[in-house]
Amino acid sequence: GAVVSQHPSRVICKSGTSVKIECRSLDFQATTMFWYRQFPKQSLMLMATSNEGSKATYEQGVEKDKFLINHASLTLSTLTVTSAHPEDSSFYICSARDRRGHSNSPLHFGNGTRLTVT
């Protein structure tokens, strides 16, 4: 089945530093990938939609200069949390849909990255 690989699975960083998270579709191509964030006991919240070869679309309230997204190829999207603060500590998950699938086909999720900012 379709596989999405996310790396790293866990990262601890100091306040003020930047962290890059990679999301790869291993056996399919994705023109669009999605980045979610989940705080403890809360829903997954969509942060942004990453579009291959163009700018990402950010959800209301998500700072595009803080959460930098790059989608340089059909199999890789990266999310960089810049100048991280403790309140950015969360579970970040990417997802993607096979570009050959229809718009209502399910998304495939990466295994998530647990970010802890100290």
Place this chain on the structure above:
Amino acid sequence: RKEVEQDPGPFNVPEGATVAFNCTYSNSASQSFFWYRQDCRKEPKLLMSVYSSGNEDGRFTAQLNRASQYISLLIRDSKLSDSATYLCVVTPLGTGGGNKLTFGTGTQLKVEL
């Protein structure tokens, strides 16, 4: 009102029991519906899509009631391995609706011996 609402639980049931979860959604124009399963500190995994006619996959049955705007998940003969959080997921129409998933907070199920 939240777009997707679920009872957070936990639902503690004995092994072999039948358990049902409901989920309500606020956008009457919602397009597609799914149940995902999320284990502790892991990513969500698709359990099943939900179709208007209702659908069954082994011990799992999903139903959609558009008039009342809710979907349900029934698990029969619960196994210990069914213990997880079950997420109700809806895709709204508009603004790329087919691509955006709106998640409920999930219902926690604990199956006990």
